Amino acid sequence: xxxxxxxxxxxxxxxxxxxxxxxxxxxxxxxxxxxxxxxxxxxxxxxxxxxxxxxxxxxxxxxxxxxxxxxxxxxxxxxxxxxxxxxxxxxxxxxxxxxxxxxxxxxxxxxxxxxxxxxxxxxxxxxxxxxxxxxxxxxxxxxxxxxxxxxxxxxxxxxxxxxxxxxxxxxxxxxxxxxxxxxxxxxxxxxxxxxxxxxxxxxxxxxxxxxxxxxxxxxxxxxxxxxxxxxxxxxxxxxxxxxxxxxxxxxxxxxxxxxxxxxxxxxxxxxxxxxxxxxxxxxxxxxxxxxxxxxxxxxxxxxxxxxxxxxxxxxxxxxxxxxxxxxxxxxxxxxxxxxxxxx
Numbered sequence: 001x002x003x004x005x006x007x008x009x010x011x012x013x014x015x016x017x018x019x020x021x022x023x024x025x026x027x028x029x030x031x032x033x034x035x036x037x038x039x040x041x042x043x044x045x046x047x048x049x050x051x052x053x054x055x056x057x058x059x060x061x062x063x064x065x066x067x068x069x070x071x072x073x074x075x076x077x078x079x080x081x082x083x084x085x086x087x088x089x090x091x092x093x094x095x096x097x098x099x100x101x102x103x104x105x106x107x108x109x110x111x112x113x114x115x116x117x118x119x120x121x122x123x124x125x126x127x128x129x130x131x132x133x134x135x136x137x138x139x140x141x142x143x144x145x146x147x148x149x150x151x152x153x154x155x156x157x158x159x160x161x162x163x164x165x166x167x168x169x170x171x172x173x174x175x176x177x178x179x180x181x182x183x184x185x186x187x188x189x190x191x192x193x194x195x196x197x198x199x200x201x202x203x204x205x206x207x208x209x210x211x212x213x214x215x216x217x218x219x220x221x222x223x224x225x226x227x228x229x230x231x232x233x234x235x236x237x238x239x240x241x242x243x244x245x246x247x248x249x250x251x252x253x254x255x256x257x258x259x260x261x262x263x264x265x266x267x268x269x270x271x272x273x274x275x276x277x278x279x280x281x282x283x284x285x286x287x288x289x290x291x292x293x294x295x296x297x298x299x300x301x302x303x304x305x306x307x308x309x310x311x312x313x314x315x316x317x318x319x320x321x322x323x324x325x326x327x328x329x330x331x332x333x334x335x336x337x338x339x340x341x342x343x
Contacts, residue, residue, distance in 0.1 A: 006042040011324025012210060013038075021096035023072075024107055030092045037063070037070055037087035038323035046308035046328075048072065048087055050102045052152060054119055055112035059308025063088050063211075063318035065201055065249075066296050069306065073099045073153050074267075079161050083153020091203060091268035101153045162266075165277035169284045171197045171243075174259060176250045177292035179207020180220055183232045185290045190242050197284060198236070199248040199261050203268065205233050207294055211318040248282070250293075257286045300334060 013033035020029050023040060030039030037060045040048060048070040049058040058069035070087035075097045083101065090098065103110040115122065173189040175182045178200030186198045204210065206229050212218055220228040236242045245263055252260035261282035266272035297312045299305060309328060311319075313335060319325040 004042075004044055005326045005328070007320070007324040007326060009324070010214075010321070012204075012322050013324055015324075019092050019094050019096075021092060021094075021098065023098045024100055032092070034092040034323060035088055036072065036090040036092060036096065036098055037067070038319060038325050039092050040087065041319060041327070042323070042325045047107060048308070049100055049152075050107065050110055050112065051306065052102065052150075053122070054116040055102065055110050055114075056116055056306060057113075057308050058306065059310070060088055061299065061306075061311050061315065062296075063312075063315035063322075065089060071101060071152055073101055075099065079156060079158040081156040083155065089201075093268060093270040095270055102151075162278040163276075165265075165280040167280055167282050169197060169243075169282060171195045171284060171286050173197075173288045173290060174257075174284055174286035175199070175290045175292060176259070177207065177290075177294060178202070178205035178244075178246070179292060179294050180209055180225075180229075181294075182207065182290065182292035183229070183236070184220075185292055186236055186242060187232060189288075189290075190236065190239050193241070195241050196236075196239075197243045197245065197286070199245040199250055199263075199282075201247065201249040203247055205229075205244065205246065211314065211322050213321045245282075253289070257289050259284050259286065259289065 011033075013031040015031050017032035018029055019032060019034070020027065021036070021039065022028065023036070023045070028039060028043050028045075030042065034042070037048065041060065046059045047057050048060060049072065050056065051058055060067060060070045062068070065086065065088075067086040067088040071084050072087045072090065073081060073083040074085055074090060075081045087098070090096070100107040102112070104112065172194035173186070173196045175186045175189070175196065175198040178198055182198060182200070183205065186196050189196045200207070202210070209225050209229050212225055214226060218225040223231070236244060245261065247265075247268070248261050248263040250259055250261050254260070261284060263280040263282060265280060266276050266278050272278070297314050299312060311327060313333070316327045319327050
């Protein structure tokens with residue numbers, strides 16, 4: 001397939017392992033380490049979805065969990081159909097089958113896009129002010145049709161066949177975030193003899209360091225950033241008092257330092273073992289909690305900033321340095337911060 005936007009080298013992907021996948025029935029290919037979004041971008045596909053109300057075209061604005069636009073469905077079989085996944089978080093595997101949402105008859109030609117022409121007449125909550133008469137028609141006519149048009153993905157119709165696990169844990173220090181700050185915090189706590197659990201929602205630790213160019217000259221503790229990252233992760237992995245959880249999202253912070261974590265175990269596998277749980281929910285009670293979840297850019301507000309091809313500077317840097325993908329062939333950079341200059 002077309003890999004016209006893939007760089008000749010670089011990135012953290014494994015170019016020796018090509019993976020085939022499909023999006024809306026069309027075949028594509030990527031590499032191990034790609035996400036669905038990075039593989040589509042490498043193939044020149046920027047249109048990944050449609051907006052909720054006006055069906056405006058949507059592309060990947062960000063490159064991680066903060067992505068608001070590129071929401072897709074992934075299908076393994078009739079019962080294993082998961083809607084509303086961020087394409088930037090869907091890890092590529094052999095045979096992945098993904099579909100766009102909220103469009104008909106196709107993503108490129110969506111009849112619902114006609115709603116955008118009537119946007120001035122369809123403000124937020126317009127249906128509560130417009131469909132007032134006749135009163136009896138609300139429940140029999142208006143509401144059923146509005147509900148049918150609402151939403152993005154469709155829920156699966158069959159029972160979930162997968163298994164799920166739960167685990168309870170106690171620790172001295174729980175670190176949320178596996179970037180440089182989180183890794184440094186875990187290292188310091190472990191060095192003091194503490195029992196440490198570190199969780200990060202990505203498939204590998206490093207946070208923002210994963211998107212840095214190898215020759216950028218960045219350093220941590222007097223060492224090149226890449227070297228510091230590799231040595232720090234290796235030291236934490238070998239420490240019996242440290243538990244590292246990747247693909248794990250902290251979803252709740254409750255009284256008395258009780259945190260809920262969701263660990264994804266099989267969604268990245270082409271053929272999970274039948275005895276493996278799909279996810280594991282952790283309830284962790286910690287003496288101390290370190291929140292090192294990083295920071296996100298604030299996108300600029302201007303008309304049309306939701307169109308495919310418009311992305312955050314940090315996302316562009318991630319596509320290039322982590323996935324070896326050019327965001328495009330021509331670029332316009334608008335910035336008021338160093339992040340865009342770095343990208």
